Amino acid sequence: DGGITQSPKYLFRKEGQNVTLSCEQNLNHDAMYWYRQDPGQGLRLIYYSQIVNDFQKGDIAEGYSVSREKKESFPLTVTSAQKNPTAFYLCATKDRSSYNEQFFGPGTRLTVL
Amino acid sequence: EDQVTQSPEALRLQEGESSSLNCSYTVSGLRGLFWYRQDPGKGPEFLFTLYSAGEEKEKERLKATLTKKESFLHITAPKPEDSATYLCAVQNTGNQFYFGTGTSLTVIP
Numbered sequence: 001d002g003g004i005t006q007s008p009k010y011l012f013r014k015e016g017q018n019v020t021l022s023c024e025q026n027l028n029h030d031a032m033y034w035y036r037q038d039p040g041q042g043l044r045l046i047y048y049s050q051i052v053n054d055f056q057k058g059d060i061a062e063g064y065s066v067s068r069e070k071k072e073s074f075p076l077t078v079t080s081a082q083k084n085p086t087a088f089y090l091c092a093t094k095d096r097s098s099y100n101e102q103f104f105g106p107g108t109r110l111t112v113l
Numbered sequence: 114e115d116q117v118t119q120s121p122e123a124l125r126l127q128e129g130e131s132s133s134l135n136c137s138y139t140v141s142g143l144r145g146l147f148w149y150r151q152d153p154g155k156g157p158e159f160l161f162t163l164y165s166a167g168e169e170k171e172k173e174r175l176k177a178t179l180t181k182k183e184s185f186l187h188i189t190a191p192k193p194e195d196s197a198t199y200l201c202a203v204q205n206t207g208n209q210f211y212f213g214t215g216t217s218l219t220v221i222p
Contacts, residue, residue, distance in 0.1 A: 042215075043200075043202075045210070101147050104156035104157045104159075106156045
């Protein structure tokens, strides 16, 4: 069954802690993206990766880090440097062709206590 | 600066009452315009891709159209299960994606 999985679905963090959000895909897509979604705002790009072992910062990368060691996986770490991390986090993938759409995972809701 | 504006922010329709959602965009070079449906607490679900002005695509009660400045998502005879937030996004020739804030649609039985 092809698709994108994100885990966990809900995550609670205390201030000062780092947390890692998982994103796995079996669509064989080259590109992977992390977005943040806040009420009343459009999706904002955190990081993206076009190929394994390479990634670029998006518009709001401060306080976040990523890795891309495998084509299937693109984990996002929310560090204690992120000032307002409570949000809904979405992972997306895209096929190699420049004209293709992104597909999204089910999301992880992070709440900082 | 590339950007996407969706209107209205929220729309309430009676079941069977057709209407349209608007997506206005400014982009340096359009590679594609995308429509997504998002249910509460879930990831966006892909609906349509439009590539050039004049293009139209249909799926069940939904029809998406594209001009050089905007796209419309027409909903014909909506049902309660069509209630969701509809997102519009554009991709420019630099392969950057820009998303609108969405239109929240409620269809009342």
